[in-house]
Amino acid sequence: MNNRLRVLRAERAWSQQDLAERLEVSRQSVNAIETGRYDPSLPLAFKIADLFGLTIEEIFTNPNRKD
Amino acid sequence: MKTSTVAGRRYLKRFVPTMIAYVVVLFACVWALKELHPTGVALVTLSVLPALPVIGVIVVMGLYLLEETDEFQRQRIAACMLFGTGVLLAAVTIYGFLTNGGAIQPDPDIAIWGFPLWCGAWGIAQCVLTWRDRLAGDGE
Numbered sequence: 001m002n003n004r005l006r007v008l009r010a011e012r013a014w015s016q017q018d019l020a021e022r023l024e025v026s027r028q029s030v031n032a033i034e035t036g037r038y039d040p041s042l043p044l045a046f047k048i049a050d051l052f053g054l055t056i057e058e059i060f061t062n063p064n065r066k067d
Numbered sequence: 068m069k070t071s072t073v074a075g076r077r078y079l080k081r082f083v084p085t086m087i088a089y090v091v092v093l094f095a096c097v098w099a100l101k102e103l104h105p106t107g108v109a110l111v112t113l114s115v116l117p118a119l120p121v122i123g124v125i126v127v128m129g130l131y132l133l134e135e136t137d138e139f140q141r142q143r144i145a146a147c148m149l150f151g152t153g154v155l156l157a158a159v160t161i162y163g164f165l166t167n168g169g170a171i172q173p174d175p176d177i178a179i180w181g182f183p184l185w186c187g188a189w190g191i192a193q194c195v196l197t198w199r200d201r202l203a204g205d206g207e
Contacts, residue, residue, distance in 0.1 A: 026072055028200065029139035035203050038139050 002061040005034045008052050022051055072140055078131040085127055089120035121182055147192040154188035155181060 009019050016034070020027040023044070032038035033048075040048065049056045096113045099105065105113055128148070135141040159181070166173045 025137045026140055029137055031200070031203070032139050037203060038142070041138055044138060 001039045001063055002036055003033065004059050005030070005048070008054075008059065009034075019051075023047055072135060072137045074131055074135040074137070075140070077134065078127060081127040081130070082124065085120055085123045089117065089124070092120055093117040125182075143193075143196060147189045147196070150192040151185040151187075151189035155185045158184060 005019075009016070014022075016027045016030045020030045023030070025044070029038070033040055045056050045060065049059055052059065096116050099113050100110075103109075132141060132144060132148075135144070162171075162177065165171045
């Protein structure tokens, strides 16, 4: 699933490791989500959204929506 | 296996002593079977003893899956375990049909290699996924 995680992270000058520690997951997980190889569960998606102060839809692209 | 999580490090702390126990028990039992020529209950006990640490390793792996809180790592390990299970089942099925058809003679020791085959296939799957990560730019 496409997402803005890398951009949001870069805006805050966080490394993948920084973000991983804030989310309490491994750096590999952050990388897999950023590159679209892994779709996070709903609880983790909410955790990511809370961390950036955004909604899930503002971070992750809805794959069912064409616009 | 990646050890970047708490559960991963706990897994290694359990796995290493269990494998050391396996090696010690295996050598001791093989020696006892060859030198002491036990019979009856002693023979059965000495034959089964090396399997106990292997069962312990399976339990340690199961505990890791239960305790891992990193959902990506857990999903990945589960996928690799399923790959290992698939390879093992395929190998056993092929072997079964080969012996059933008379193409090869049944080997009474073959079952011992089931767990190592499963672990080996798991390891190969893990290597492939790690390689795929590197290609995807997992180097930050």
